Amino acid sequence: MTEQAPPVAEEDRRLIVFGALLVMMLAALDQTIVAPALPTIGASLGHPEWLSWVISAYFLTATAVTPLYGKLADIKGRRLVLFVAIGIFVVGSVLCAAAPNMALLVVGRAVQGLGGGGLIALAQTIIADVVPPRERPRYMVYITAVWALASIAGPVVGGLFAQHVHWSLIFWVNLPLAAVAVFATNRTLKKLPIQRRDHRLDVGGAVLVVTATVALLLALTWGGTRFAWLSAPIVTLIGGSLLLFAAFARHLGKTPEPLIPLHVLANPVVAMATAAVFFSMVSFVGLSVYLPLYMEMLHGLNAGEAGIALVAFMIGTVTGANTAGRYMARIRHYRRLAVGGSVLAVCALGAMAATAADASFWAMEVMTFVAGAGIGTLFPVATICVQNAVEPKDLGVATGTLSFMRALGSAIGVAALGAVLLGHGVVEAIGEGAGVSQAAERTAAGAAFTTLFLAAVASQLLGLCFLLMMRELPLRGAAQSAVAE
Numbered sequence: 001m002t003e004q005a006p007p008v009a010e011e012d013r014r015l016i017v018f019g020a021l022l023v024m025m026l027a028a029l030d031q032t033i034v035a036p037a038l039p040t041i042g043a044s045l046g047h048p049e050w051l052s053w054v055i056s057a058y059f060l061t062a063t064a065v066t067p068l069y070g071k072l073a074d075i076k077g078r079r080l081v082l083f084v085a086i087g088i089f090v091v092g093s094v095l096c097a098a099a100p101n102m103a104l105l106v107v108g109r110a111v112q113g114l115g116g117g118g119l120i121a122l123a124q125t126i127i128a129d130v131v132p133p134r135e136r137p138r139y140m141v142y143i144t145a146v147w148a149l150a151s152i153a154g155p156v157v158g159g160l161f162a163q164h165v166h167w168s169l170i171f172w173v174n175l176p177l178a179a180v181a182v183f184a185t186n187r188t189l190k191k192l193p194i195q196r197r198d199h200r201l202d203v204g205g206a207v208l209v210v211t212a213t214v215a216l217l218l219a220l221t222w223g224g225t226r227f228a229w230l231s232a233p234i235v236t237l238i239g240g241s242l243l244l245f246a247a248f249a250r251h252l253g254k255t256p257e258p259l260i261p262l263h264v265l266a267n268p269v270v271a272m273a274t275a276a277v278f279f280s281m282v283s284f285v286g287l288s289v290y291l292p293l294y295m296e297m298l299h300g301l302n303a304g305e306a307g308i309a310l311v312a313f314m315i316g317t318v319t320g321a322n323t324a325g326r327y328m329a330r331i332r333h334y335r336r337l338a339v340g341g342s343v344l345a346v347c348a349l350g351a352m353a354a355t356a357a358d359a360s361f362w363a364m365e366v367m368t369f370v371a372g373a374g375i376g377t378l379f380p381v382a383t384i385c386v387q388n389a390v391e392p393k394d395l396g397v398a399t400g401t402l403s404f405m406r407a408l409g410s411a412i413g414v415a416a417l418g419a420v421l422l423g424h425g426v427v428e429a430i431g432e433g434a435g436v437s438q439a440a441e442r443t444a445a446g447a448a449f450t451t452l453f454l455a456a457v458a459s460q461l462l463g464l465c466f467l468l469m470m471r472e473l474p475l476r477g478a479a480q481s482a483v484a485e
Contacts, residue, residue: 012188013130017142019185020123023082025146026089026174026181027119030112031285032154032314033170036292036307037162044167047102049225052418054102055289056217057109059411062117063213064206066407067259069118070400071201073125079189082122083182089115090178097171108171121403126189128387128395143380147321151314159292159307205251205259212244213411220419264398269389272470273382274405279463280342281406282413283349283456284375287313289414290421290452291368297445299361309365316369320376328384328475335385335472341377342464344370346457353453357446375460378467388475413459417452424448 034054042048073081092112099105127143161169219237223229252258264270291313292306301309320341328334348371355363383402390398424444 015188016130017127019181019188020126021142021146022181022184023086023119024123024143025150026086026177027116027123028147028150029154029177030089030093030116030174032150032288032310033158033161033173035289036155036159036303036310037167037170038289039293039296039306040162040303041102041105041167045099045102045105049221049422050102050106052221052289052414053106053217054109055285055414056411057106058113058116059285059407059414060210060213060217061110061113063404063407063411064210064259065114065117066121066403067397067400068201068203068206069121070125070397071257072118073122074397078122078126078129079185081118082126082185082189085115085118085122086178086182087115088112089119090175091115093171093174093178097168099168117403117407121400124383124403125395125399128399143321143325145322148315148318151318152311155292155307155310155314156304157307159302159304159310162307163302163304200257202255202257202259205248205255208244208248208251209259209408212241212248213408215241215244216412217415220415221422223419224423260401260404261394261397264390264394264401267389267398269471269473270386270398270401272466273386273389274402275466276338276342276378276463276470277382277402278405278409279459279466280345280375280378281409282416282459283345283371283463284317284413285410286413286417286452286456286459287368287371290417290449293421294356294449295361295364298356298442298449299364309361312365313368313372316372316374317376318372319369320373321379322376323373324377325380328381333472334381334475335467335470338378338381338467339464341374342460342467343374345372345374346460346464348374349453349457349460353450353457356450356453357443378463384475385470385473389473417455420452420455421448424451 038051038054039048041054042051069081069085089112092108092110092115095108095111096105097108099108157173158170161167161173215237219234219241222237223234227233252260252262265274288310292303292310295301295306295309296303299309324334324337324341327337331337348367352359352364352367352371355367359367383399386398386402387395424447
């Protein structure tokens with residue numbers, strides 16, 4: 001059953017979008033503030049080989065619940081579900097801040113992901129509820145402004161907290177931010193049109209994809225370090241992961257309302273866009289996590305300085321996204337924005353791989369800015385293309401599917417690129433002091449990051465291939481959206 005309400009007025013639309021942007025800010029800041037503090041966290045809690053799980057655990061649970069939030073929002077309404085997500089996110093933040101060891105920190109991050117998985121997807125869905133596709137590029141400017149603030153403030157604040165106060169503050173700061181987000185959105189979201197639909201939650205599918213991904217991440221964490229790659233435990237984990245993913249695919253075809261709706265994923269635009277985003281997120285999140293470690297080891301920076309150094313990459317990403325968002329509606333062949341950006345990112349990542357061992361600090365900053373700018377062009381293009389390609393009734397699940405693939409690519413990317421560093425023995429040096437002074441250690445670290453950047457190049461190339469296969473559709477205007485509804 002569907003309840004309809006009249007479209008919102010322009011003034012109310014702005015208030016609703018503002019509230020959604022505040023929620024997005026909460027989630028965006030959490031994705032950028034943690035990375036610079038990872039080496040300090042590893043030195044403080046021990047077991048630095050599990051650092052990749054501090055990031056992966058968040059994205060893993062976020063991956064599983066993101067599509068569920070889309071359906072829950074259709075059943076219960078956007079406002080209630082959004083507040084539940086914020087509440088779970090706050091509980092996870094408290095667990096992380098109070099964690100006495102690495103294991104409990106990973107658990108806290110997993111709980112945080114259960115809430116955070118819905119924040120960005122719900123915010124994007126809320127904006128899509130009140131803004132037709134042709135007008136969304138204009139609102140993408142506001143979205144990129146939010147990411148700009150989070151991208152600049154997050155690494156700097158995270159690094160400074162870890163260096164001069166305590167790393168736990170990067171999680172405690174979520175509490176007042178969440179309170180502001182709830183206060184600001186409580187009234188505005190009541191004005192959102194009610195469009196409730198009956199859904200079934202695919203909890204079985206969520207369990208299958210989490211189990212499959214955990215098995216794969218464990219194989220990437222232990223392979224080449226605790227166990228040989230061809231040892232029985234690693235082969236069993238990889239084989240089990242493949243079987244579970246196969247069972248997940250079979251489950252999608254047999255369930256009335258699967259975690260990822262096949263009729264949405266069968267849409268060629270959605271399929272190609274989500275695949276492109278998946279592989280680009282491997283590069284984006286992997287670099288945002290490991291660039292601070294590179295700066296600390298190869299350039300001798302401390303946590304605060306490494307956080308500041310990460311800003312160039314983040315500003316580049318926001319610049320690329322902002323440029324694409326601004327010009328999408330003005331260019332007939334808008335896909336070219338993302339294609340050109342992806343080519344630029346591949347070239348920059350290739351240059352980083354070629355010069356990882358001996359590039360100067362400022363040369364690396366320029367290359368990371370260019371790589372970020374190239375990767376950033378894809379995000380608004382993919383989001384708008386997916387939302388433009390589906391019927392309004394599938395808007396929530398389509399946006400959730402895109403967020404699902406973003407989170408899955410992030411979780412696997414962090415673990416896969418982390419496996420490169422583990423295989424080179426780089427992670428063992430965390431906590432032993434900033435930088436590597438011995439020639440042999442520097443050579444080993446340079447080789448490790450060369451391989452890591454090459455892996456990012458390969459992933460970005462795969463994303464570019466899927467982007468080239470994506471079909472361009474004319475962007476719908478307000479009148480067309482109203483007719484469709």
